[in-house]
Amino acid sequence: MSAHRALAKFGGLDIVANNAGYGLVGAIEETSDKAVRALFDVNVFGALNTLRATLPTLRAQRSGHVLNIGSVGGFATAPAVGLYGASKFALEGISEALHGELAPLGVRVTIVEPGGFRTDFLSKLSMQVEPASIADYAAGAGPVREALAGHDGRQPGDPVKAAKAIVDINEVAEPPLRLQLGADAIERVEAKLDLVRRELDQWRHVALSTGTGEAV
Numbered sequence: 001m002s003a004h005r006a007l008a009k010f011g012g013l014d015i016v017a018n019n020a021g022y023g024l025v026g027a028i029e030e031t032s033d034k035a036v037r038a039l040f041d042v043n044v045f046g047a048l049n050t051l052r053a054t055l056p057t058l059r060a061q062r063s064g065h066v067l068n069i070g071s072v073g074g075f076a077t078a079p080a081v082g083l084y085g086a087s088k089f090a091l092e093g094i095s096e097a098l099h100g101e102l103a104p105l106g107v108r109v110t111i112v113e114p115g116g117f118r119t120d121f122l123s124k125l126s127m128q129v130e131p132a133s134i135a136d137y138a139a140g141a142g143p144v145r146e147a148l149a150g151h152d153g154r155q156p157g158d159p160v161k162a163a164k165a166i167v168d169i170n171e172v173a174e175p176p177l178r179l180q181l182g183a184d185a186i187e188r189v190e191a192k193l194d195l196v197r198r199e200l201d202q203w204r205h206v207a208l209s210t211g212t213g214e215a216v
Helices: 003-010 033-061 082-105 142-149 159-169 183-202 204-208
Strands: 015-018 023-025 065-069 108-114 127-129 178-181
Touching: 003 033, 015 033, 023 033, 023 082, 023 142, 033 065, 033 082, 065 082, 065 159, 082 108, 108 159, 108 183, 159 178, 178 183, 183 204
Parallel strands: 015 065, 023 127, 065 108, 108 178
Antiparallel strands: none
C-alpha cells in the first residue's frame, strides 16, 4: 500500500517501519559493483524513499514513530559481511541524524539492531552469496562464510518474541534510539564498545597532539 493510499484509508500515520532488506556475503574485493549497488538500492535507498513519502505527514501531525530495522551488523560488522554491514551502518547514520531532526517536532526514531533470529534471513530467499574467487581471503572471510552457511534455522533468537519487543517499544513514551535484540547482539555491541574505548585510551595522546593549543 502506498503512503497516499494509507493516508486516504486511515487518515494519518502512527508508525513508519522500514523492514525491507537482504543480506550479502563476500569479501569486499570479491563482491561485484553490481551486487553492492543492488544491495544499497534496497537496504538504504529503499528506506530513504519510504521516509520521503511519509515524513511530511509525521511532521504535519507532530507525532509518530519511525522504526528502522537495522542489524547488530550495522554496529559491529565482520569479515565476509562487511558490505551488508555497510548498508546497515548507513541506516544507523540516517537514523541517528533523523532522531535529532525530528525530536523537536514530536516524532520519535528507533533503529532496531537484532542479532541472529530464526527467520529465513540466512536462506537463499534473503541472502545473496558472492563466489569465493580470491584464495587469499580464505583465512579472513572463509570462516564466516562457512558459519553462515551452516547456521540457517539454528539462530538463537525467537522471532515471535522479537516481534513483540518491537511492537511494545512503540508504546513507550521515550523509546530508545537503538534497541538491541538478542544476547548475541548485546555481546557484539559490548565487545565493540570495549574495543573503541581501549583504542581511544591507547591513542588519546596522538589525537590530542594534533590540536593548535588554542582555547576553544
